Amino acid sequence: MSDQAHARTDHDLAPGEEEQHSVGTRILGYVVGLVLALLLTATSFFIAGTDLVWQPSIPVALIVLAIAQMGVHLVFFLHITTGPDNTNNVLALAFGVLVVFLVIGGTVWIMANLNANMPPMDQIMRMQ
Amino acid sequence: MAMTATVGHSHADPHHVGLVIEHPGPAPKRIVTAYGFWIFLLSDIVMFSCFFAAYAVLSGQTAGGPKGSEIFEPRYVAIETVCLLLSSFTCGMASIAADVRNRFWFYLSMTATCMLGLIFLVLEFREFADLIARGYGPSRSAFLTAFFSLVGCHGLHVSAGVLWLLTMMAQVFAKGFRADILRRMLCFALFWHALDIIWVAVFSVVYLLGSGV
DSSP states (O other): OOOHHHHOOOOOTTTOOOOOOOOOHHHHHHHHHHHHHHHHHHHHHHHOSSSOOOOOOHHHHHHHHHEEEEEHHHHHSOOOOOSSGGGGHHHHHHHHHHHHHHHHHHHHHHHHHHHHSOOHOOOOHHOO | OOHHHHHHHHOOTTTSSSSSOOOSOOOOHHHHHHHHHHHHHHHHHHHHHHHHHHHHHTTTTOSSSHHHHHHHOHHHHHHHHHHHHHHHHHHHHHHHHTTOHHHHHHHHHHHHHHHHHHHHHHHHHHHHHHHHHHTTTTTTTTHHHHHHHHHHHHHHHHHHHHHHHHHHHHHHHHOSOOOOHHHHHHHHHHHHHHHHHHEEEEEIIIIIIIOOO
């Protein structure tokens, strides 16, 4: 009864949905996202093949650039923001990211540990 | 009325943080649909993370076969990446065109998205066919198995996305910009952008990291 009487005080946004902006503003958002993504991609490809930087830093740089670019995609293309109208979407994303880190980190950790504790192949052959 | 309102308050705000939401009722269907699709996309990303984990573990297990640095062509990967990026942009343009109900820009942006997606698929198919022709098929080594299943799974998603894209164009052509068609368009845009995010991980981890190590 009182449910219908109250005006909606908050509003949610569907994932991928933007606040009500003019068409020009929305196009500008996509252009900014595209330029940032292209810059990050170009940097990744440049870093991967260059001798200019300390070599062991390259994998770390590539991973950081990849995470940055995913962030750019999330913000400018998928419109996932930290606004109160986006709480549900961000929480779902956070849970997804948690599971992804558990799966990848856990797998790499456990398999590296197994590899390190495995006797060399010739020892295994001798045991059989 | 006052009584129910008080009960409502204590339920909605058990910790007295002051942010009382007065039973806003069910969310609009647009939000429910897109949120459900968002959950699906996240579970799809979790599935991809298993393929990534398998690749990370197996990338060194070449069984005497080729290493990543010997078979990857950074030039083609760069072209594929630019194709997907631009297609994400044109897909965004199509979403805007659908929101303002402009058929011309909708069809134009969707056609551009479709073309870029097809170029991506052709390049990837040629890469796979070339590898298999050289005897480096998925059965050659554990590394190649992981590579083909991860990149192939993404390629399958892009193929499904292209089919969905054509379906959306046909639906807009036949039914116009109805509310349910716009909901599907919202989900399609989410799907296409999510594929681009997965491709960022693929080209960084598989191609760039793989060719360096």
